[in-house]
Amino acid sequence: MKLININNNEIYDFADNIKNGKLIVIPTETVYGLAANALDENAIKLIFKVKGRPQDNPLIIHTYSKENIYKFTKNQPKYIDNIIDKFMPGPITLVLEKQDIIPKIVTAGLKTVGIRIPNHSDTLKFLKIVDLPLAAPSANKSGKPSPTKVEHIFNDYQNQDEIYGIINGGECNVGIESTIIKCEEEKIIILRPGIINKSMIQEIVDVDVIDYNGNEILAPGMKYKHYSPDIPVFITKEININPQVLNLSYNGKIENTFSFNEKNIYSIFREVDKNFNSINIVLTKELTENKALYNRILKASEKS
Ligand code: TXA
Ligand code: MG
Numbered sequence: 001m002k003l004i005n006i007n008n009n010e011i012y013d014f015a016d017n018i019k020n021g022k023l024i025v026i027p028t029e030t031v032y033g034l035a036a037n038a039l040d041e042n043a044i045k046l047i048f049k050v051k052g053r054p055q056d057n058p059l060i061i062h063t064y065s066k067e068n069i070y071k072f073t074k075n076q077p078k079y080i081d082n083i084i085d086k087f088m089p090g091p092i093t094l095v096l097e098k099q100d101i102i103p104k105i106v107t108a109g110l111k112t113v114g115i116r117i118p119n120h121s122d123t124l125k126f127l128k129i130v131d132l133p134l135a136a137p138s139a140n141k142s143g144k145p146s147p148t149k150v151e152h153i154f155n156d157y158q159n160q161d162e163i164y165g166i167i168n169g170g171e172c173n174v175g176i177e178s179t180i181i182k183c184e185e186e187k188i189i190i191l192r193p194g195i196i197n198k199s200m201i202q203e204i205v206d207v208d209v210i211d212y213n214g215n216e217i218l219a220p221g222m223k224y225k226h227y228s229p230d231i232p233v234f235i236t237k238e239i240n241i242n243p244q245v246l247n248l249s250y251n252g253k254i255e256n257t258f259s260f261n262e263k264n265i266y267s268i269f270r271e272v273d274k275n276f277n278s279i280n281i282v283l284t285k286e287l288t289e290n291k292a293l294y295n296r297i298l299k300a301s302e303k304s
Pocket of ligand 1: 028030031032034057059060095110114118136138139177191
């Protein structure tokens with residue numbers, strides 16, 4: 001795997017390779033993505049293979065403009081312009097009815113597609129050079145924490161020829177994945193919480209914004225184990241004094257604990273494995289009120 005910066009002329013070689021069916025790792029403001037040409041079924045198959053991703057878990061596509069969102073989706077609700085104008089480029093994914101040009105394998109057979117405009121100048125530039133929609137799940141092996149630094153990608157993928165290279169965009173600013181919203185005519189359903197939250201969305205639309213209740217399977221990926229370090233994660237109300245336990249508290253609010261937040265949580269999950277035998281996250285009201293972060297913590301602590 002080659003590692004380059006966006007200003008390197010090899011970026012055009014990267015663009016040719018992704019057009020020819022190879023995979024490229026792209027930086028985004030949320031987490032790094034493992035990208036392929038969304039219109040090339042064989043390239044999409046490679047993503048599933050390399051990641052070890054279940055076939056029934058759809059991918060989201062990345063593009064650079066509002067016009068392209070309209071090009072790859074259809075029957076957009078009227079409020080969609082408000083959302084695009086306010087939050088995009090940014091850490092939000094719209095689930096809308098897909099146009100036929102998007103292959104079924106991308107959406108795991110669903111009639112809808114997730115689409116977003118990432119807010120990272122390198123990737124916006126790359127998307128414009130390639131000028132194709134790029135399907136990209138987070139660039140981790142299935143079940144592992146998403147990568148927020150280049151070294152995380154090298155840890156997951158060594159000697160993986162299908163991945164031609166990585167665009168080095170530095171550490172991801174946000175650190176957890178985008179908010180995913182299902183945009184229906186009469187309502188908006190938050191399928192995956194992120195830093196763009198319910199009240200921020202509700203403020204600019206006149207339909208109801210509701211949380212996904214988990215009863216129907218609307219976001220197929222949410223049923224799988226996610227974001228897990230190799231050591232177990234427990235959520236408790238107290239500090240654990242065993243020296244082999246890493247105690248974490250949200251924003252370092254509790255003494256003798258290590259501070260975590262959205263930006264560093266996946267790095268901690270990936271980097272502590274060697275030094276501790278478990279992680280104890282001290283539960284606070286402030287943490288439960290941060291729905292996006294609390295969602296990742298709960299999933300990381302699930303046993304299967
Ligand atoms: O921040 C992000 O969204 C990152 C960066 C790389 O853009 N991407 C990301 O992709 O988190 P991934 O594949 O790791 O998670 C996408 C989630 C999955 O849980 C999937 O099931 C859900 O989006 N999803 C994709 N298309 C969907 C659709 N049409 N309907 C419902 N859920 C969908
Ligand atoms: Mg993921």
